[in-house]
């Protein structure tokens with residue numbers, strides 16, 4: 447179906463941070479498949495793991511124990527301090543599980559008949575009916591009404607707006623947010639805001655749900671972006687970069703959200719299959735062994751610093767922001783055409799929210815990759831803004 451406005455290029459193979467088209471032209475991949483290829487392309491350890499696992503067993507279903515799934519669950523629990531994991535295959539599925547859990551919690555533990563969840567302006571949580579309803583984009587929602595009820599929207603980062611709802615609503619059971627918003631324009635909130643949200647959730651017995659689908663798995667310099675704030679959510683969702691390109695999703699719970707689902711309440715045929723779990727375990731191993739979270743911090747700073755210097759005083763650059771390797775360059779006008787200009791120049795980038803250049807490089811991005819990116823893209827931005 448015509449669901450994507452695709453660029454006229456196809457890649458035959460990749461190596462590290464680079465992709466190659468059929469004609470041998472190489473492209474610096476500063477998007478990593480939208481925050482998916484954590485280890486870059488063709489990482490030898492991941493290739494070895496996937497090949498080995500394919501030669502053993504790919505799929506058995508969740509009707510049986512899956513030792514690799516148990517191992518991955520234990521590893522994620524240890525990294526996050528959370529208690530339980532449900533595995534699925536994508537970000538929206540992980541969020542769907544989180545939304546169902548929050549409603550279940552409302553019914554079972556709080557006696558709320560019609561539970562509602564506070565969600566944020568500019569949020570993106572997926573495109574299933576429930577996650578689309580939690581998503582803030584009217585453009586994405588248009589034509590798919592009736593939306594799923596049970597969401598209340600507040601401005602991102604505005605604690606007063608959440609407090610006002612707390613004062614008047616008895617149906618709220620959870621607050622759901624991205625710790626850094628991706629599709630919504632690489633927007634950030636302060637660590638203090640997250641701590642305040644945690645405290646308010648504790649006062650009211652609400653679940654704090656963090657969507658780490660895009661910002662998780664080491665991208666911001668910690669395993670999970672909420673760890674910068676030193677608070678723990680009740681529910682966390684992961685996907686995208688967790689298995690560095692093999693589809694996987696995960697919904698983790700702790701505290702009030704733990705122990706809710708029983709057999710029959712939720713499920714997934716493919717979720718947590720041996721192949722995906724083996725790839726995720728190797729992704730976590732390599733992030734640790736190659737100190738890729740330190741790299742994400744250092745290279746992220748280098749890229750933001752490089753663009754700040756190269757674009758200093760350029761009219762039309764509103765802000766350069768982000769954390770680790772989640773980077774946004776906001777311009778004062780729609781700039782979608784920069785994507786094709788960059789492609790022609792051998793750079794893979796993205797524009798989101800119409801006017802934010804979004805960069806999500808692999809965690810293996812090197813100093814020289816960062817230099818190539820800044821030196822290649824900054825002149826294109828300058829030229830675009832001077833027209």
Ligand SMILES: Cc1ncc(COP(=O)(O)O)c(C=O)c1O
Nearest residue numbers: 536537538570571572628659660
């Ligand atoms: C924060 C966030 N949540 C959820 C999703 C949905 O993930 P998926 O496309 O794997 O369903 C995305 C995808 O961009 C995302 O960025």
